[in-house]
Amino acid sequence: MIDPFGRHISYLRVSVTDRCDFRCVYCMPEHMTFLPKAELLTLEELERVCVAFIRKGIDRLRLTGGEPLVRRNVMSLIKNLGKRIGAGGLKELTLTTNGSQLSRYAGQLKAAGIERVNVSLDTRDPDKFRAITRWGDLNKILAGIDAARMAGLKVKINTVALRGINDEEIPDMLEWAHGEGMDLTLIETMPMGDIDANRVAQYMPLSLLRGKLEQKYTLTDSSHRTGGPARYVHVAQTGGQLGFITPLTHNFCESCNRVRLTCTGMLYMCLGQNDDADLRTPLRASAGDGLLDAAIDDAIGRKPKGHDFIIDRRHGAPAIMRNMSLTGG
Ligand code: SAM
Numbered sequence: 001m002i003d004p005f006g007r008h009i010s011y012l013r014v015s016v017t018d019r020c021d022f023r024c025v026y027c028m029p030e031h032m033t034f035l036p037k038a039e040l041l042t043l044e045e046l047e048r049v050c051v052a053f054i055r056k057g058i059d060r061l062r063l064t065g066g067e068p069l070v071r072r073n074v075m076s077l078i079k080n081l082g083k084r085i086g087a088g089g090l091k092e093l094t095l096t097t098n099g100s101q102l103s104r105y106a107g108q109l110k111a112a113g114i115e116r117v118n119v120s121l122d123t124r125d126p127d128k129f130r131a132i133t134r135w136g137d138l139n140k141i142l143a144g145i146d147a148a149r150m151a152g153l154k155v156k157i158n159t160v161a162l163r164g165i166n167d168e169e170i171p172d173m174l175e176w177a178h179g180e181g182m183d184l185t186l187i188e189t190m191p192m193g194d195i196d197a198n199r200v201a202q203y204m205p206l207s208l209l210r211g212k213l214e215q216k217y218t219l220t221d222s223s224h225r226t227g228g229p230a231r232y233v234h235v236a237q238t239g240g241q242l243g244f245i246t247p248l249t250h251n252f253c254e255s256c257n258r259v260r261l262t263c264t265g266m267l268y269m270c271l272g273q274n275d276d277a278d279l280r281t282p283l284r285a286s287a288g289d290g291l292l293d294a295a296i297d298d299a300i301g302r303k304p305k306g307h308d309f310i311i312d313r314r315h316g317a318p319a320i321m322r323n324m325s326l327t328g329g
């Protein structure tokens with residue numbers, strides 16, 4: 001699939017549920033209203049859409065959410081998609097998770113063909129962890145990370161940089177992650193959805209953070225890529241890779257290779273734009289995939305050039321009204 005700007009679309013992110021067992025302060029309000037269950041695609045329908053995309057050339061698929069591992073029976077979807085790895089057309093099936101269910105699922109994920117998972121962890125301080133996630137228990141996450149590694153999964157840590165909350169702790173996170181043989185990626189907060197917190201206060205430009213890290217570490221630009229938008233540096237002192245996802249300070253749209261499917265069957269061609277394509281109606285309209293295939297082609301033909309996120313004092317309101325948990329991070 002080639003979009004109007006000549007970009008090869010090969011990566012699909014699927015939000016399998018908008019629900020979550022955490023309420024991270026930058027992601028959703030404490031009293032979040034979730035979608036009525038009746039609006040969700042069934043797991044079989046999600047699989048059918050994924051398979052249609054694989055047929056069209058998607059070779060990397062990431063499951064996300066909400067928290068993907070809280071959706072009931074999600075393992076049946078993961079097992080079926082896992083069977084598509086290799087000759088079935090998929091190069092890779094991965095998962096982004098908050099880690100809360102990893103102790104329970106790590107072995108099954110590995111057995112299904114998943115090789116690596118991204119675990120979102122913003123701090124290793126138990127009190128801060130509780131303050132950021134509102135409902136999370138750090139020990140459970142650390143045990144989940146251990147379980148994943150014991151099961152043979154490669155773990156990458158994703159950390160959202162939050163001014164005045166965890167920015168001072170980043171060197172410690174870096175040394176811990178790299179010391180354990182895990183890559184670390186830092187993410188800027190994106191202005192998505194209503195939250196009951198102040199985004200302007202939370203926002204920490206990664207260019208600033210990188211400058212601070214460079215006072216302590218030798219960072220060398222690296223050609224390392226993981227299929228996503230992160231740009232990596234090699235850290236001489238730790239020997240590990242440090243990624244930066246910088247939608248606000250550095251626009252990464254030129255090389256965008258992905259589209260995102262929500263759990264209701266809406267396709268977002270860009271995380272930072274409102275245009276979407278309804279795949280649920282063509283999916284349900286017939287047992288064959290002709291209508292679905294046509295709707296996918298039409299959507300890819302509308303993929304926009306890029307987003308225009310901005311966070312400054314005049315733009316405290318979200319640029320995009322939907323929360324990240326709907327489209328998936
Ligand atoms: N629940 C899973 C998790 O936390 O990893 C998967 C979904 S979560 C929406 C995916 C990623 O998006 C997480 O790393 C999270 O930190 C990040 N995220 C959520 N809201 C964000 C925002 N407004 N700006 C930047 N990153 C955000």
Ligand code: SF4
Pocket residue numbers: 020021022023024027028065066067098120325
């Ligand atoms: Fe849940 Fe992930 Fe959003 Fe946190 S970032 S509330 S864990 S979906």
